Amino acid sequence: MLARGGEDLDVRRRYLVAAGHLQLPAEPEAVHLALYSWQDRLEDWVVGQGLCGRSVDSVPLFGGAAASCGSCLSYLPAYEEALRREVTALEGRAEARTARAHAGDTVENGAWFTVWLEARWEWVTSRMTTEQREYAADRVAAYSAYLAAVDGEPERGEPAGLRWWRDSGGGGSRRGGGDR
Ligand SMILES: [Zn+2]
Known part of the structure; x- marks a missing residue:
């Protein structure tokens, strides 16, 4: 379910990515999960906060890193469900547009x-x-x-x-x- 590097990401969608902890002395070592979304103003993909609420590294860990933060993992099912609904809604709108147009x-x-x-x-x-x-x-x-x-x-x-x-x-x- 995590987005991997190198694939074609849809700028209308949000993805989940693995993201490392901040490189700060007091920061516990962990691999977190975060939303990854396109920001029009920056014209780039941006890693959000960890699902657990911690700030995370701004570069996703593409390549199959497994999340280790228990708090992030506990939120994972709810986020996956929400993102599934977003995709369904997106497809529904696209279909409606096509139907109207044609x-x-x-x-x-x-x-x-x-x-x-x-x-x-x-x-x-x-x-x-x-x-x-x-x-x-x-x-x-x-x-x-x-x-x-x-x-x-x-x-x-x-x-x-x-x-x-x-x-x-x-x-x-x-x-x-x-x-x-
Ligand atoms: Zn976390």
Whole structure:
């Protein structure tokens, strides 16, 4: 569970590291445990206090040193649990961000949006069953909602006339071209 040197540490996270005692005459010899976190102001990783509350050496003991401070070790399970929760929360936020960013942003939605934008939508969809064009309209609406979110206008509704068959009482209309 202790962070080791040489691995890629995530600056958004905190880690536990082993840290030596301060080199002072009265300081008991021990290897402590401390939180290791990125400090934006210093632009560097910083060793905190020992979990036991003692000040510790500012350079972590990477390389597998075992903690020997009984007080630090007694706090270890609680800290490990807290850090696990931090990681879970971090992953949850990342997932939520991804979901928000990409909910409507699929290849299929984008393709149908292009059909709506560039083709004669009424004519194309008049060739479909109502079920098919409702599906296509759902894809367009989803992509449109995604674009609205990107634009910061989540209240924007779906494009006008998207479901023209509903407006016209359904079925049969061949407005929009397609004279063959
Ligand atoms: Zn300690």
